[in-house]
Amino acid sequence: GENVEQHPSTLSVQEGDSAVIKCTYSDSASNYFPWYKQELGKRPQLIIDIRSNVGEKKDQRIAVTLNKTAKHFSLHITETQPEDSAVYFCAASWDSSYKLIFGSGTRLLVRP
């Protein structure tokens, strides 16, 4: 089955700096890669997603890149703000099932 690895587990950056979180997946059949932000005790919130037919997608300060050959995808947050502090999860899925396999999570701390 699919396995998703996520690094780093914790990330501390200064406000205004960029943050990068990386994930790798094992199943080449996976074709949908969402990123979620989760605050303590709350549901995950989709912040951006990418499909395998696209190499990069951007939404304001957030971007995701995908390298299908290497089975890597990354989340990039620019101009970080304290409210970006949360736990971020990557996930992988494929159309026939749409079940999400999550990475282990990254705790991001943005220092004011």
Place this chain on the structure above:
Amino acid sequence: GAVVSQHPSWVICKSGTSVKIECRSLDFQATTMFWYRQFPKQSLMLMATSNEGSKATYEQGVEKDKFLINHASLTLSTLTVTSAHPEDSSFYICSARDTSGRGSAGNTIYFGEGSWLTVV
């Protein structure tokens, strides 16, 4: 946007009893729902796929007789934790798939608010 509602938000039960958690899609029909478990400071682990009108598909290592899933209608799936023990204490969260095409991706997954289960 589409809403998935989960109930109860939190529940405390005695060891050995059973607890039922409901997951409802409020404004769309969901033939498929998913149940996840999340221990503190850990990731979301998929437990099972709930299929309307048929048996749930459980992930490896998840006891189907302990975690009973029923998806009797297109808007409701239930997870029953039977004979609960303290180690079952966790955050249980469901998601539902909206295949109506309204979402940006065509097929969009929405999460419930989650249910905190504490077994004492």
